[in-house]
Amino acid sequence: METEAKKWNLRLYVAGQTPKSVMALANLKRICDEHMHGKYSVEVIDLMENPQLARRDQIVAIPTLVRELPSPLKRIIGDLSNTERVLVGLDVVSRG
Amino acid sequence: METVQSSSSSSAPVSGIEKAPTGILGFDEITGGGLPAGRPTLVCGGPGCGKTLFAMQFLVAGATRFGEPGVFMSFEEPSDDLAKNVASLGFDLDDLTARGLISMDTVVIERSEIEESGEYDLEGLFLRLDFAIQSVGAKRVVLDTIESLFSSFSNEAILRAELRRLFRFLKERGVAVVITGERGEGQLTRQGLEEYVSDCVILLDHRVNEQVSTRRLRIVKYRGSSHGTNEYPFIIDRRGLEVLPVTGLHLSHPASTERVSSGIPRLDAMLGGQGFYRGTSVLVSGTAGTGKSSIAAHFVDATCRRGERVLYFAMEESPGQILRNMKSIGLDLQQWVDRGLLQLHASRPTLYGLEMHLVTLFRRVQEFTPSVVIVDPLSNLATVGSTTEVMVTLLRLVDFLKSRGVTAMFNSLTASGDEENETHLGVSSLMDAWISLRNLESNGERNRGLYVLKSRGMSHSNQIREFLLTDQGVDLVDVYLGSEGILTGSARLSQEARERSAAAARQEELETLQRRLDRRKGAVEAQILALRAEIEAEEEEVGKRVRQALMQEQELLADRAAQAAARQADSGTLDAGPAERQQ
Numbered sequence: 001m002e003t004e005a006k007k008w009n010l011r012l013y014v015a016g017q018t019p020k021s022v023m024a025l026a027n028l029k030r031i032c033d034e035h036m037h038g039k040y041s042v043e044v045i046d047l048m049e050n051p052q053l054a055r056r057d058q059i060v061a062i063p064t065l066v067r068e069l070p071s072p073l074k075r076i077i078g079d080l081s082n083t084e085r086v087l088v089g090l091d092v093v094s095r096g
Numbered sequence: 097m098e099t100v101q102s103s104s105s106s107s108a109p110v111s112g113i114e115k116a117p118t119g120i121l122g123f124d125e126i127t128g129g130g131l132p133a134g135r136p137t138l139v140c141g142g143p144g145c146g147k148t149l150f151a152m153q154f155l156v157a158g159a160t161r162f163g164e165p166g167v168f169m170s171f172e173e174p175s176d177d178l179a180k181n182v183a184s185l186g187f188d189l190d191d192l193t194a195r196g197l198i199s200m201d202t203v204v205i206e207r208s209e210i211e212e213s214g215e216y217d218l219e220g221l222f223l224r225l226d227f228a229i230q231s232v233g234a235k236r237v238v239l240d241t242i243e244s245l246f247s248s249f250s251n252e253a254i255l256r257a258e259l260r261r262l263f264r265f266l267k268e269r270g271v272a273v274v275i276t277g278e279r280g281e282g283q284l285t286r287q288g289l290e291e292y293v294s295d296c297v298i299l300l301d302h303r304v305n306e307q308v309s310t311r312r313l314r315i316v317k318y319r320g321s322s323h324g325t326n327e328y329p330f331i332i333d334r335r336g337l338e339v340l341p342v343t344g345l346h347l348s349h350p351a352s353t354e355r356v357s358s359g360i361p362r363l364d365a366m367l368g369g370q371g372f373y374r375g376t377s378v379l380v381s382g383t384a385g386t387g388k389s390s391i392a393a394h395f396v397d398a399t400c401r402r403g404e405r406v407l408y409f410a411m412e413e414s415p416g417q418i419l420r421n422m423k424s425i426g427l428d429l430q431q432w433v434d435r436g437l438l439q440l441h442a443s444r445p446t447l448y449g450l451e452m453h454l455v456t457l458f459r460r461v462q463e464f465t466p467s468v469v470i471v472d473p474l475s476n477l478a479t480v481g482s483t484t485e486v487m488v489t490l491l492r493l494v495d496f497l498k499s500r501g502v503t504a505m506f507n508s509l510t511a512s513g514d515e516e517n518e519t520h521l522g523v524s525s526l527m528d529a530w531i532s533l534r535n536l537e538s539n540g541e542r543n544r545g546l547y548v549l550k551s552r553g554m555s556h557s558n559q560i561r562e563f564l565l566t567d568q569g570v571d572l573v574d575v576y577l578g579s580e581g582i583l584t585g586s587a588r589l590s591q592e593a594r595e596r597s598a599a600a601a602r603q604e605e606l607e608t609l610q611r612r613l614d615r616r617k618g619a620v621e622a623q624i625l626a627l628r629a630e631i632e633a634e635e636e637e638v639g640k641r642v643r644q645a646l647m648q649e650q651e652l653l654a655d656r657a658a659q660a661a662a663r664q665a666d667s668g669t670l671d672a673g674p675a676e677r678q679q
Contacts, residue, residue, distance in 0.1 A: 015219040023214075047220060051227035054220045058204050061249070062219035074209055077249075081214035089211030 008040035009069035015062045016048040020079045024063035027080035035092045113320040116272040119157025122339030126324040136273040138293040140284045141300030147276040151238040153336050156187045159197035164235035167228040170202045171244035185336045199228040205248035218258040237273045243287045263292050295319045329451035359398030362572035366557035375501040377494050381508040382533030388507040392470045393422040399468045400432035407466040408440045411476040415440035426568045450489045474506040494526045528552045536584045543585035
């Protein structure tokens with residue numbers, strides 16, 4: 001693995017405790033623990049509580065996982081049930 | 097149709113659903129008050145058809161005029177054009193935003209940034225929208241090309257479900273929504289947005305015909321409301337969008353009995369002695385160079401002289417040219433321009449589409465409130481559009497002017513050789529009076545003739561007048577009517593001269609005859625005298641001879657008596673014998 005020096009700064013946008021949100025959070029936890037153990041930080045933002053952030057951060061789909069670091073910025077939308085695509089999106093494994 | 101008619105006078109629709117006025121001139125009239133309040137409306141059309149501007153105007157009008165704040169959510173790259181457009185309408189979006197009347201939100205989705213993994217929905221968008229609506233207390237929402245979402249997300253099934261939910265959500269919020277959509281092949285929008293928006297669909301169209309662009313608006317659907325179904329031309333200019341409804345669905349112009357002078361006394365005389373009716377439309381038709389503009393100039397002069405305002409639309413000449421040319425026939429129109437009574441507006445017909453001309457005219461008339469409008473020449477407009485378009489435009493124009501009680505004079509150029517009955521763009525039926533100018537060609541010269549082809553509601557002359565352009569303006573003279581037909585110009589002059597000389601010749605002949613008679617009479621009398629003298633001479637001769645004969649007889653008798661006495665003869669028998677023998 002070439003991910004030794006990497007650090008992941010992630011934000012997960014959800015809207016209340018919907019099944020999709022719950023699912024996304026669970027999936028994220030699992031993936032992070034498995035692939036980025038100790039090298040990540042996740043902030044969960046509930047847009048139900050802070051709706052103005054949706055505009056600021058250009059959120060349309062829910063759930064959206066925003067990869068702040070490593071740059072460039074990346075958005076992974078969905079309940080993160082497709083682990084392969086999440087890993088690609090987080091740049092944990094390179095494509096192909 | 098009731099709603100359409102009645103709403104032009106008041107903003108409240110007669111019946112049906114509640115409406116949100118758009119503030120777009122003309123549009124609220126044809127829809128009977130605007131877009132459906134609290135419901136979504138789809139505005140679709142090709143690129144550059146003005147749908148974003150339509151939406152923006154709806155929003156800005158709500159915020160500034162109708163106390164309905166709004167949310168503008170754009171799904172396209174934020175463009176400076178939009179802000180500029182709105183600024184040119186006299187609204188500062190930043191200011192409106194700062195005052196909490198409008199909330200602007202641009203949804204930017206970078207396809208390259210996005211990775212899809214599993215199920216998602218567009219709750220983020222809903223929350224954004226909801227937050228914006230609540231933050232300004234919006235009654236109006238614009239979603240500018242929500243279809244862009246289809247290129248941002250790959251899961252169309254989710255998108256469609258979410259769109260359906262979005263419109264339900266918006267209806268629950270009770271906001272009037274304008275959704276713009278790009279015109280698609282075979283359907284109104286590319287993504288079939290019309291299937292979600294069932295309340296009101298408006299189609300905007302921008303087409304170019306023979307290098308002249310025209311914009312059209314059509315209300316495809318308006319649930320729960322009557323609406324005009326025609327294609328309405330509209331324009332976009334510095335004041336934004338403006339729709340031109342076909343006015344005068346009902347003919348209810350007030351008819352004035354007041355008369356206005358044409359400025360040419362003889363023409364007034366031909367028109368029942370007093371000129372045109374105020375508020376009517378007059379057509380002046382004729383081939384090139386028959387003096388149409390001169391007639392118009394006289395009308396202008398006469399109107400300004402009464403202190404009334406005139407608006408002159410020149411389609412051929414520049415204002416300076418008109419003023420100069422009219423000076424050459426003794427009309428100083430410059431003085432009326434200087435005194436603010438005359439406005440000249442010159443533009444090439446081909447410069448804009450018909451609608452633009454119409455709107456320009458409408459606006460000028462509204463601003464200047466003239467009592468007379470001149471369009472010179474009307475026929476040039478025909479170069480811009482098809483006959484039907486021109487016809488409809490003119491219909492609007494005539495109706496508009498009539499409804500305002502404006503007397504209008506339209507000059508129409510007819511092609512040489514056309515008969516006077518040529519339809520003149522089919523407008524003659526719209527006109528109340530029609531003055532026809534004709535070239536009367538004969539003997540190698542061309543003269544102008546004028547006659548009144550029709551004039552509704554007054555007795556008018558059926559005579560052709562010869563029309564003279566002099567240094568003192570237009571003059572009408574009687575044409576020569578004689579056995580040789582209508583003669584004008586030098587033919588008329590020479591005919592008159594011929595008549596004069598013929599009269600003189602006749603006089604001379606009479607005198608000759610008289611003299612001859614006198615002579616003959618003298619001769620006869622002389623003859624009579626001679627004859628009488630002859631008779632007298634004869635009488636004298638005869639008398640003389642009678643006397644001689646008598647004398648001889650007496651002498652003979654005397655002789656015979658003497659002889660008888662001498663012979664002592666019996667007087668009874670002898671008396672006759674010698675006398676008989678003698679004779």
